[in-house]
């Protein structure tokens with residue numbers, strides 16, 4: 001079933017990117033933040049002598065999971081149920097939102113606390129809860145900033161990466177978090193203001209909603225990895241815990257988890273070990289939430305699984321390393337991608353999960369430089385999938401005809417040489433008028449020059465030059 005919810009962009013990437021490119025403050029904020037994280041990541045990854053072996057192991061475990069996903073999901077369901085959790089299945093975003101909203105309603109709560117969960121953003125849960133009269137309070141600091149600003153996340157790991165500390169101070173001030181203290185943009189003071197705001201919410205909430213980084217099939221255990229400890233409060237204080245989990249989050253055993261707990265922190269925040277790793281298995285009488293629900297969400301994942309080249313996108317552990325090294329992301333930021341999954345991984349995951357629409361342009365949002373593949377801890381060959389998606393996508397008839405003609409010409413060396421000679425001869429008068437580049441071509445070729453120059457063929461080919469110079 002095709003995925004729905006916040007994975008579907010409203011605007012095509014070229015339109016949305018144009019607006020973001022005009023924002024110089026955004027570019028400065030992104031450049032500073034992504035370069036800081038990527039330098040830190042490079043340092044700590046360089047400390048691990050068997051990093052490549054770890055990457056290969058991570059990729060192999062995930063490929064094994066994808067090859068036997070139904071079996072592992074059933075094993076997870078059986079183990080989690082035996083441990084006292086209730087497992088629900090959701091085919092798309094709407095179904096997942098209905099399940100969660102009904103569960104919250106049944107608990108009688110009108111406010112829930114949430115630990116950062118991309119799956120809940122993907123299904124548009126906050127909007128669904130609001131429509132049902134339930135307030136959802138984000139408790140991850142960056143998520144809270146975005147929520148207070150009335151904005152949407154722009155990065156997988158640092159959703160508020162597009163703000164600097166002065167902008168965050170103003171957001172807190174507008175929402176009354178700084179009312180009893182001096183207006184300061186000192187990070188510890190801002191964190192303290194957020195902590196005081198959230199503490200009251202943690203202590204009063206009856207329902208917590210979480211995602212999960214991993215789900216262990218053998219034991220029915222869910223795992224959340226985080227830096228602040230706010231997630232742990234969400235997972236342990238409320239009476240009811242509802243976890244929304246994408247079906248690809250499964251790992252077979254605890255032994256497999258070991259690999260990802262080494263790969264994830266170094267790739268995401270550049271830390272050797274993340275500060276908080278919370279694991280829970282069903283219900284423990286007298287300790288933690290006494291009602292535990294797990295909603296397993298498909299939302300286009302089985303469609304993605306069906307594509308032999310594209311399915312590797314489901315290996316993703318959402319570390320965001322690919323975003324931090326991407327020259328396109330660094331300039332346009334996460335909002336231009338339209339979907340909840342931005343950057344290189346978003347460019348391959350969103351179109352596959354949503355089946356096209358405005359997301360059809362996303363595979364072109366890349367220079368194919370390959371930096372994302374080098375950075376990915378589970379070796380997702382993002383450039384390969386981008387090229388594959390471009391090939392299977394729809395192309396205008398004029399482009400198809402041009403490519404067919406080009407392919408016919410290039411299949412024969414003499415034909416190719418003759419075409420080049422003709423192109424050089426025709427370009428000579430244009431070069432005399434316009435120099436080496438054409439900046440505006442008439443329709444339909446204007447589709448090319450609207451976004452880039454068209455270079456003219458060199459006055460002399462390399463072969464001709466070689467023959468002339470070396471005989």
Ligand code: SF4
Nearest residue numbers: 316317319320322376
């Ligand atoms: S594609 Fe790879 S680098 Fe990018 S977020 Fe996923 S796991 Fe991390």
